[in-house]
Amino acid sequence: MNVLEVREAVGHSVTGRKGALRAALGFGSFAIALVALLSTVFISLPSNVVLDRSGTNTKWLKSLEVWPQGWAFFTKPPDGDQVLAYRETPDGLRSIMATPQAKPGNMFGLSRAQRAQGPELSQVTDQLRSSDWFTCVEGDTVDDCAIDPDSANSAVRLTDSSPTPTLCGDVVLAQAKPVDWSYREFFKPDDYLAKGLARVHVECIDKDNGDT
16 A cells, blocks of 8 residues: 555545534534424423422422523413304204314325314404403303303304405304313313303305305
């Protein structure tokens, strides 16, 4: 082997080591970033069987010193109040909500069409007055409140100008919140605790020709 061949061999060896080092550093950086991301997501979850977010959990309180903001800054609290839409059927209420995002009908979150229902629901409910809402008994589910005879008010007529309407016709709107994790075993998986109920008739308007 002459001098030129030796130099080429040494060069290839150095280049190979540098490439391997860069790959190792890249993988290590990715692994650290992934662990940090998953950690912040995990500690942002509400109380569950794995993580207790009560004030007595010192480990969780310590984690807030490292990640005080959490992911809740970017999202709506999952246990907050919300407005839900239902149809009345002979078997009870049937949800007509396009969410949750990850259900099969939404391609497990890949579809974005369901996101249009949020602004539509807001536009419709903004037309209601406070007196249009029936106040549900505290602790009642939406189904419980709907069968209360006092909640059977005459339907309020509203309009819906969404280009992709989902709330046309007779709809039951409910102001509700999710069942607390601590009481989940006493309710069905799709139960919500009702605060208010309104029966409405929604006329969908075609902006292009004014038809309903």
